[in-house]
Amino acid sequence: MAQTNSVKKDPKTLLMEKKLRKQRRNKLIKSGLAILMALLLIGTALAPIFADTYIATDELYLGNGQTLVSDSNVTYTVQAATTGTDENYHDFIDFMIDTVQSNYYKDVNKQALIEGAYKGIFNVLDPYSTYFTPAEYDSFNTSLEGEFSGIGASITEGESGYVEVVAPIKDTPADKAGLKSGDMIIKIDGVEAAGFTTEKAVSLIRGEKGTAVKLTIKRPGLTDLLEFTIVRDTIIIKSVNYKLLDNGIGYIQITEFGDKTSSEFDAAMAFMTNKDVKKLIVDVRNNPGGYLDTAIHISDYFIPEGKSIVKIDYKGTNDRTYRATTAKAPMDVAVLVNGGSASASEIFSGSLQQTGNGVVIGTTTFGKGTVQNLMPLTNGGAIKVTIAEYLLNNDYKVNGVGIIPDIKVEAPVSMTDELAASLAPINVNAGSISLNVYAAQQRLALLGYDVKADGSYGPMTKTIIKEFQTAQGLTASGLLSKETLTAIQEALVSDGSEYDPQLEAAIAFLNK
The missing domain is CATH 2.30.42.10 (PDZ domain)
Incomplete structure (x- = not known):
């Protein structure tokens, strides 16, 4: 027969255990009283909402769910939203909707009120979270399909x-x-x-x-x-356009990051590879964004394998970092951006900039650094809700900041007859005389170059002229030769055509 060992407790230990049991019992009693008090307070707070009577100073309760409200201009009757207890209302939204339907001076469609309530929930969050009605969701899908x-x-x-x-x-x-x-x-x-x-x-x-x-x-x-x-x-929407520029520079324009963009960009890169392109311009100006996975797919071409493209910062600790999974394309890359470059465009341009794999040229981007999730609903509508903020390499924050270009160049100028008439004339045979310098400075400033039109041929003006000459494929002497003056003159013409200083700056950078 097995022998049971027992340990005899000393009086001091027994006294301590008794004291602990008493403390636990008192704690349970206090917790129960606190819960009871909270329930009483909640009941008191909800009573005015669901009760049959009204607590008011300027209203006279008539009974049968009616209240007479008066002021100096009008007397009218308000129908109470409920004549029963709160058991008729599953939530406060139902109460609100019934109150509006009972009291509003026009007939109101209940479904419209329900959808308005849905939208109101998301309107307090941010500009990008929303509820789509079935018709709106269909329209949203259509725009992304192209x-x-x-x-x-x-x-x-x-x-x-x-x-x-x-x-x-x-x-x-x-x-x-x-x-x-x-x-x-x-x-x-x-x-x-x-x-x-x-x-x-x-x-x-x-x-x-x-x-x-x-x-x-x-x-x-x-x-x-x-x-x-x-x-x-x-x-x-054909989201990707591409061509070869002079000096073997490739040019790819992405207008959105949509359903077909990844495959279209793959075709563009295959073209560039077949042409042995080593210098590439990717243009995402006025690109409002699109799908996150598309931005990651395209960024993967230009970032070394294993390097971070973007980190998605979710609520809590479930952050996710997307890294490049393929070898970097052997190309020098310049990315064109402006204030219309948003969201996925900023992931692409910012990921190249922050990892040192591309130079960004243009003006500061839109600054949308959040990620939305789209959830279809059984009624045919959908919910689009912001679920995360994205951060680039070194935890660079895009939201509200944007991508600040490495080389700032203002937007292209559309030349008009009125603007052309306001400029000083150029005499292409007169060289660097004061009036020619002033006229050239005017035009170079309109073309996006950082030069002051003062007629002074100083070191800064000479440097700017060299930049222009390089972009035009001319000898970079810094002198206003006949060829240079003619090129400046032709760069701004009055037939409505557009000169693109941002593109020219990218070409000049890649030609260095």
């Missing part, structure tokens, strides 16, 4: 209370009409657009091909409002 009928502009909700243009898509009606990044849409077909969501504005701007929409625009820096009447067209 074909729709509209004007061809990406828009977002701005801090001004108006929807703003992120970027017009190249060669679309919006682009040809002259819409620019940062334009605020004040009215759509005469309808005041203050407080519009992006989806509301899109629903009014899009329409059948051949029909027109009138936009009233407030442009930063201008006092007067601008009016644009734009004829809608079928917008077919």
